Amino acid sequence: MSRVEFDSIGDWNARAPLLIIGAGAAGLCAALAAKEAGIEAVVIERDAVPSGSTALSAGLVPAAGTRFQRAKGVADSADQLAADIQRKAYGEAPAALVETIVRGSAPVIEWLTERHAFPFELIENFNYPGHSALRMHGLPSRTGRELIDRLRNAAELSGIVLLTGCIAQTLFAEKDGRLRGIEIVQGDGSRERIGCDALILACNGYGGNPALVRRFIPEMADALYFGHPGNRGDAVLWGERLGAELACLGAYQGHGSVATPHNILITWAVIMEGGFQVNAQSRRFCDETCGYSEQAAQVLCQPGGTAWDVFDARIAGIARQFEDFEAAERAGAMLIADSVDELAGKMRLPADTFAEEWHDVETLKARGALDRYGRRFSAEQELRPPFFAVKVTGALFHSQGGLVIDTTGRVKRKDGSLFPNLFAAGGAAVGISGTSAAGYLSGNGLLTATVLGRVVGQAASALASH
Numbered sequence: 362m363s364r365v366e367f368d369s370i371g372d373w374n375a376r377a378p379l380l381i382i383g384a385g386a387a388g389l390c391a392a393l394a395a396k397e398a399g400i401e402a403v404v405i406e407r408d409a410v411p412s413g414s415t416a417l418s419a420g421l422v423p424a425a426g427t428r429f430q431r432a433k434g435v436a437d438s439a440d441q442l443a444a445d446i447q448r449k450a451y452g453e454a455p456a457a458l459v460e461t462i463v464r465g466s467a468p469v470i471e472w473l474t475e476r477h478a479f480p481f482e483l484i485e486n487f488n489y490p491g492h493s494a495l496r497m498h499g500l501p502s503r504t505g506r507e508l509i510d511r512l513r514n515a516a517e518l519s520g521i522v523l524l525t526g527c528i529a530q531t532l533f534a535e536k537d538g539r540l541r542g543i544e545i546v547q548g549d550g551s552r553e554r555i556g557c558d559a560l561i562l563a564c565n566g567y568g569g570n571p572a573l574v575r576r577f578i579p580e581m582a583d584a585l586y587f588g589h590p591g592n593r594g595d596a597v598l599w600g601e602r603l604g605a606e607l608a609c610l611g612a613y614q615g616h617g618s619v620a621t622p623h624n625i626l627i628t629w630a631v632i633m634e635g636g637f638q639v640n641a642q643s644r645r646f647c648d649e650t651c652g653y654s655e656q657a658a659q660v661l662c663q664p665g666g667t668a669w670d671v672f673d674a675r676i677a678g679i680a681r682q683f684e685d686f687e688a689a690e691r692a693g694a695m696l697i698a699d700s701v702d703e704l705a706g707k708m709r710l711p712a713d714t715f716a717e718e719w720h721d722v723e724t725l726k727a728r729g730a731l732d733r734y735g736r737r738f739s740a741e742q743e744l745r746p747p748f749f750a751v752k753v754t755g756a757l758f759h760s761q762g763g764l765v766i767d768t769t770g771r772v773k774r775k776d777g778s779l780f781p782n783l784f785a786a787g788g789a790a791v792g793i794s795g796t797s798a799a800g801y802l803s804g805n806g807l808l809t810a811t812v813l814g815r816v817v818g819q820a821a822s823a824l825a826s827h
C-alpha cells in the first residue's frame with residue numbers, strides 16, 4: 362500500500378544522499394550518472410534480482426546521430442528524431458522534454474558503450490513504423506534481459522548499493538513538499554526508514570495495477586498485461602497524495618502481436634517486412650503499419666480478440682534475431698505451409714476469403730500501391746513459400762501517463778511549481794507519446810528510461826550531499 366506521511370518524520374535507520382526507487386533501466390542509469398557525479402545513490406528494488414519491464418523488452422533503444430549510424434552511412438539527427446516523435450504523437454508530446462531526450466539519445470548510447478562496455482549494434486535489416494531513419498540500437502541477444510543484466514553489472518562494478526527484495530511503501534514529506542525519506546518493507550516483513558537529500562521515482566507506471574488500468578485505460582481493462590507485475594502505479598498514487606501534476610493517464614504502449622495462447626511477443630518486423638494480419642473471418646481490418654501500439658486495441662476488437670500474423674520464410678529469417686521469435690517457434694506457435702490454401706486449412710480460416718485477401722495484398726505489392734486502409738506495399742516484399750502464420754492477441758505493455766516533470770526530471774505540482782527534491786524518470790514520469798496508444802513511437806519507452814534516467818541522476822546529484 363503506497364502512502365505519504367506529512368510532517369511525521371521520525372528517526373531514520375539509515376541515510377543516503379540520493380534514494381532511487383526502482384532498478385529498471387531508468388533507476389540504474391540514474392544511479393550510474395549519480396556515481397559519476399560523486400554521489401552514492403541507494404537503489405530500492407522489490408525483486409530479488411532487477412528485472413522490471415526493461416527485462417521483458419527487446420532492449421532496443423532509438424538514438425539519433427550515433428557513431429554506429431555514421432559507420433553505416435545512416436544520415437540522422439536529433440531534430441529528425443524529434444519530428445518523428447511529434448508526428449507519431451500528433452504534436453502532443455511536451456516539446457522541451459522531447460528536445461532534452463533527443464539531444465541526449467546519442468550521448469546515452471555512447472556513454473553506455475564507452476564507459477560501461479555495452480556492445481550496442483545498429484539494427485539494419487528492418488525498421489519500425491514512424492522512424493524516418495535506421496536508429497534502433499540493440500545488444501547482441503536483442504533482449505531487454507541482456508540490457509538490465511549489463512546495467513546491474515555496471516552498477517555493481519561501480520559499487521552502487523542495490524537494496525533488493527525491498528518494497529518502498531511510504532514517502533515522508535514536509536508540508537512544503539520536500540521529501541525527507543521513505544519506509545521500505547523487506548522480505549521478512551520488517552520495516553526500515555531511510556532518510557535522503559533527494560528522491561528519484563523510477564518505479565515505472567500502473568500497468569500492473571488492474572484497478573488503475575480500469576480507472577485510466579478502460580479500453581485495456583480486460584487485456585493481457587505483458588509488462589512487469591511489480592509496476593503497480595506507486596509513482597502515480599504517491600503523486601496524487603503529494604499534489605503532483607499527472608498527465609496523459611489514458612495513454613499506453615500496447616502491442617498487437619503477442620502469440621496466443623503461448624504469450625510470446627512476435628516482433629513487428631514480420632509486418633513491416635511485408636506480412637499482414639487477418640481476423641478469424643480471413644479479413645484484413647486496418648493499415649497494420651500505423652504502429653504496433655494502437656494495433657493492440659484493433660486486434661482485441663476482432664472476433665475472439667485475436668488475429669493472425671501472416672508472412673514468409675524470408676521474414677522469419679529476419680525475425681529470428683529475436684530470441685522470443687525462436688521461443689515461439691520452439692513452442693509450436695508457427696503454422697507453416699507451402700501454399701496459401703494449405704495455410705488457410707492449417708489456420709482453419711475460410712480459404713476463399715483468405716486467398717482473396719492474399720491475392721489483393723500481393724497485387725498491391727506488385728504495383729507498389731496503396732490499399733483500402735492507406736497502407737503502401739512494396740514490390741520487394743512479395744511473399745514466397747514456405748508461408749508462415751501465427752495466432753496473436755493484443756496486450757498492454759506499459760502505461761504512458763505519469764508525473765509531469767521539467768527538463769531535468771524534477772516533478773511539478775499542480776500549480777506548475779517544482780517539488781524541491783523529487784524527481785521522476787522512465788515510466789514513472791509522463792511519456793512523450795501524447796494522449797493515446799497511437800502516439801507511441803516504438804522505442805519511446807527505453808528512450809525515455811535511459812536518457813531521462815541519466816538526466817535525473819545528474820540533476821538530483823546536485824541536490825545531494827557528498
Ligand SMILES: Cc1cc2nc3c(=O)[nH]c(=O)nc-3n(C[C@H](O)[C@H](O)[C@H](O)COP(=O)(O)OP(=O)(O)OC[C@H]3O[C@@H](n4cnc5c(N)ncnc54)[C@H](O)[C@@H]3O)c2cc1C
Pocket residue numbers: 382383384385386387388405406407408411412413414415416417418419420421422423505527528529530563564565566587588589591592593595614626758759786787788789803804805806807808810
Ligand atoms: C514486452 C515488452 C517489450 C518492450 N519492448 C521495448 C523495446 O524494445 N524498446 C523500448 O524502447 N521499450 C520497450 N518496452 C517498454 C520498456 O520496457 C519500458 O518503457 C522501460 O523498460 C521502462 O523502464 P523503467 O526503468 O521505467 O521501468 P522498469 O524496467 O519496469 O523498472 C521499474 C522497477 O521498479 C520496481 N518497483 C516498482 N515499484 C516499486 C516499489 N514500490 N518499491 C521497489 N521497487 C519498485 C519494479 O520491480 C521494477 O524493477 C517494452 C515493454 C514490454 C512490456
